[in-house]
Amino acid sequence: MADIRTTIAGLQMVNPVMTASGTFGYGIEFADLVDLSQIGGIIMKGTTLNPREGNDYPRMAETASGMLNCVGLQNKGVDYFCQHIYPQVKDIPSNMIVNVSGSSPDDYAECAARINQLDNIPAIELNISCPNVKQGGMAFGVTTEGASQVVRAVRRAYDKTLIVKLSPNVTSIADIARSVEDAGADAVSLINTLMGMAVDIERRKPRLSINTGGLSGPAVKPVALRCVWQVAKAVGIPVIGLGGIMTAEDAIEFFMVGASAIEIGTGNFIDPAISVKVAQGISDWLDRHGCNTLDEIRGVI
Amino acid sequence: MKQCKDLKIVAVERPNDGYVLLKLTDVAPLPEIRAGQFVEILVDNSPSTFLRRPISVNFVDEARNELWLLIQIVGEGTRHLSQLHVGDTLNVLFPLGNGFSQGVAGERVLLVGGGVGIAPLLEYAKQLRQVGATPYLLLGGRSAINLLQLDLFRQYGEVYVTTEDGSMGEKGFVTNHSVLESFLSSPTEGAIRISCCGPKPMMQAVARWAKQHQVRCEVSLENLMACGLGACLCCVEKTVRGNVCVCKEGPVFDIEALTWS
Numbered sequence: 001m002a003d004i005r006t007t008i009a010g011l012q013m014v015n016p017v018m019t020a021s022g023t024f025g026y027g028i029e030f031a032d033l034v035d036l037s038q039i040g041g042i043i044m045k046g047t048t049l050n051p052r053e054g055n056d057y058p059r060m061a062e063t064a065s066g067m068l069n070c071v072g073l074q075n076k077g078v079d080y081f082c083q084h085i086y087p088q089v090k091d092i093p094s095n096m097i098v099n100v101s102g103s104s105p106d107d108y109a110e111c112a113a114r115i116n117q118l119d120n121i122p123a124i125e126l127n128i129s130c131p132n133v134k135q136g137g138m139a140f141g142v143t144t145e146g147a148s149q150v151v152r153a154v155r156r157a158y159d160k161t162l163i164v165k166l167s168p169n170v171t172s173i174a175d176i177a178r179s180v181e182d183a184g185a186d187a188v189s190l191i192n193t194l195m196g197m198a199v200d201i202e203r204r205k206p207r208l209s210i211n212t213g214g215l216s217g218p219a220v221k222p223v224a225l226r227c228v229w230q231v232a233k234a235v236g237i238p239v240i241g242l243g244g245i246m247t248a249e250d251a252i253e254f255f256m257v258g259a260s261a262i263e264i265g266t267g268n269f270i271d272p273a274i275s276v277k278v279a280q281g282i283s284d285w286l287d288r289h290g291c292n293t294l295d296e297i298r299g300v301i
Numbered sequence: 302m303k304q305c306k307d308l309k310i311v312a313v314e315r316p317n318d319g320y321v322l323l324k325l326t327d328v329a330p331l332p333e334i335r336a337g338q339f340v341e342i343l344v345d346n347s348p349s350t351f352l353r354r355p356i357s358v359n360f361v362d363e364a365r366n367e368l369w370l371l372i373q374i375v376g377e378g379t380r381h382l383s384q385l386h387v388g389d390t391l392n393v394l395f396p397l398g399n400g401f402s403q404g405v406a407g408e409r410v411l412l413v414g415g416g417v418g419i420a421p422l423l424e425y426a427k428q429l430r431q432v433g434a435t436p437y438l439l440l441g442g443r444s445a446i447n448l449l450q451l452d453l454f455r456q457y458g459e460v461y462v463t464t465e466d467g468s469m470g471e472k473g474f475v476t477n478h479s480v481l482e483s484f485l486s487s488p489t490e491g492a493i494r495i496s497c498c499g500p501k502p503m504m505q506a507v508a509r510w511a512k513q514h515q516v517r518c519e520v521s522l523e524n525l526m527a528c529g530l531g532a533c534l535c536c537v538e539k540t541v542r543g544n545v546c547v548c549k550e551g552p553v554f555d556i557e558a559l560t561w562s
Binding site: 025032053057058060061062064065074218266268270272 | 526528544
């Protein structure tokens with residue numbers, strides 16, 4: 001029986017499967033439908049220093065093998081999270097990870113500092129790549145200087161596991177990855193969504209309220225794989241791969257190009273229990289191929 | 302408690318070219334479902350139908366353990382659903398959403414429906430009768446062919462009909478129907494309240510009428526959804542409390558909570 005327990009920069013997980021920010025709420029929304037203790041890590045909804053209303057409806061459009069979204073980081077702010085949501089999630093038997101975004105390095109750092117105080121949050125995932133927000137997000141993650149600046153500021157304020165989530169909407173994702181590694185990231189996760197668009201031809205208008213949005217789902221898997229492959233060769237820190245994973249076979253592709261763990265996002269909308277099924281499938285695949293651990297296939301490409 | 306499981310199709314009825322009625326059952330007893338709640342159906346894996354389709358619960362036949370879904374055929378996903386057969390299974394995530402207001406014994410409720418929006422009102426009419434409330438149905442459609450299940454509705458309450466082309470009932474929109482005024486003018490019977498489901502312009506017109514006459518009114522919204530569980534924040538509607546998820550805090554909202562003018 002293969003052992004798929006995974007440790008990423010001190011974060012110990014029962015398996016290499018995590019759920020992606022923005023697709024699994026705070027975990028509790030899925031509690032009726034899936035055993036949360038069988039998920040390696042749950043990355044909760046993006047949190048900012050101050051509350052955000054997010055973008056106007058419509059915030060989504062279905063596309064071929066995927067979807068676009070422009071939610072825009074709607075959340076009630078970090079203080080609300082600490083006071084009202086944290087008590088509800090702190091005893092969930094998985095790694096509860098907060099995704100952090102901001103408009104300035106100081107905002108990111110202050111938000112991270114407040115989460116640092118929470119005993120049962122072992123890690124944060126830094127969103128320097130969200131393409132939907134007018135200020136911040138996009139601006140930082142597309143240059144090595146911007147990415148480095150945010151990560152350095154957060155690293156000073158946060159002493160637990162720091163995962164940095166990268167955007168594919170850049171010229172060289174390997175360069176961005178290297179700069180965040182140098183700035184002190186413990187791990188990187190990629191890819192965030194690809195910037196895309198959809199048009200309603202009868203109304204002659206974009207389908208999304210802010211015209212463009214982030215593409216996710218199976219349609220992006222080839223781009224995500226390519227990015228993970230390039231980044232895994234460029235950095236020494238662990239790489240968490242995400243982008244269109246729907247099956248265990250998809251996950252195995254990511255491990256082979258260098259990922260140490262994976263996240264499932266949009267797949268949760270198709271099957272709320274997908275993360276647990278994929279984890280089981282990874283274990284089964286290793287067994288069928290005579291592998292004892294993921295070490296035997298990680299980065300073979 | 303929410304479930305995600307395969308349900309078996311026991312009947313497929315096609316009232317006309319534009320609609321299909323699927324009756325589903327489960328090996329286990331169906332969970333308690335509140336009228337106004339909905340389900341998210343997984344459609345076949347084809348490139349253009351990736352996400353689940355949200356469909357309101359039309360009716361629950363407790364005796365036969367059947368869940369009915371009345372589906373309007375509007376695109377690829379619903380077209381596929383209309384081509385299913387008895388014995389096929391459908392993977393269904395349910396029950397979702399908040400549902401219509403709990404009925405109270407003795408109250409009078411006017412259920413206003415337009416087009417396929419009449420679907421959840423059938424179950425609501427039944428549940429209202431079950432608690433000793435009195436439902437009235439005011440149903441509108443483009444033409445007689447769009448008005449479905451009238452014989453079933455009549456089992457629960459008086460049915461008033463409008464059609465835009467005048468082929469059945471009164472000609473015009475539901476807000477033109479002559480019976481509306483009569484609901485306002487009976488102090489002995491207690492104030493009526495409205496539950497409404499249909500195209501947005503129809504619901505907005507009904508809401509305006511309700512506000513004008515100080516009648517309590519709730520509407521069922523139909524925003525584009527991804528997760529159906531209140532996790533992704535795609536389906537939000539602006540309310541006086543900010544953006545809230547139609548799939549979780551809705552789909553039914555009191556009109557006072559919405560920011561409709």
